[in-house]
Amino acid sequence: MGAIRDYFGNISSALTTAAKGMRITWRYFKHEPPITIQYPRERVEPPPSYRGLHILQQDKCIDCHLCAKACPVDCIEIEAIHHGRTLEWKQFSIDYKKCIFCEFCIPVCPVDCIHMTSEYELATEDPDGMVEDLLTWTGLRPEDQRAVEAAVNKKKGVAAPATIESAKGAPEPGSAEDKAAKIAAIKARLKKGSA
Ligand code: SF4
Numbered sequence: 251m252g253a254i255r256d257y258f259g260n261i262s263s264a265l266t267t268a269a270k271g272m273r274i275t276w277r278y279f280k281h282e283p284p285i286t287i288q289y290p291r292e293r294v295e296p297p298p299s300y301r302g303l304h305i306l307q308q309d310k311c312i313d314c315h316l317c318a319k320a321c322p323v324d325c326i327e328i329e330a331i332h333h334g335r336t337l338e339w340k341q342f343s344i345d346y347k348k349c350i351f352c353e354f355c356i357p358v359c360p361v362d363c364i365h366m367t368s369e370y371e372l373a374t375e376d377p378d379g380m381v382e383d384l385l386t387w388t389g390l391r392p393e394d395q396r397a398v399e400a401a402v403n404k405k406k407g408v409a410a411p412a413t414i415e416s417a418k419g420a421p422e423p424g425s426a427e428d429k430a431a432k433i434a435a436i437k438a439r440l441k442k443g444s445a
């Protein structure tokens with residue numbers, strides 16, 4: 251008799267529990283706003299602390315490689331020629347196939363010139379497109395080139411111009427336009443790679 255009572259008691263308990271669960275589900279379904287969005291037609295704005303694509307204030311960078319040394323997966327490649335304190339830039343790239351967005355590269359920078367943005371759209375079908383060069387310009391900017399030429403000529407004691415690669419030309423480094431242009435360029439390249 252006790253076994254029969256337990257049997258029906260278990261069925262009753264299961265039905266009650268299911269009904270409670272369904273009541274909560276129905277309440278959320280009817281009254282709570284949806285917590286999902288229709289990506290990619292809608293986008294979520296991540297919090298400011300989100301660790302997304304990097305951005306470099308190239309004019310402040312001193313090519314110390316501390317960020318590259320701090321990176322646990324060796325995904326930062328930096329190359330620049332030093333003309334005294336002026337840098338002739340060749341490369342400053344991050345391989346996003348390896349990057350784990352740990353942020354270790356950020357606090358070690360002695361001049362606070364590398365940052366992480368809240369940009370998170372990285373999907374691409376082209377693995378090569380995931381190596382991003384963060385440089386705004388390569389070579390020397392015109393003003394840097396003039397300074398280097400002057401230094402070289404002073405050293406030589408002649409007026410011959412130095413033969414150094416010219417800068418590509420770019421928006422004001424570190425400006426909002428510069429950052430927006432970099433992110434737009436990265437997104438365009440990723441989009442092109444996945445097309
Ligand atoms: S976020 Fe981490 S893994 Fe990515 S580049 Fe910086 S240190 Fe390397």
Ligand code: SF4
Nearest residue numbers: 311312314315317359
């Ligand atoms: S730590 Fe900062 S200054 Fe040094 S190479 Fe990296 S970004 Fe440039």
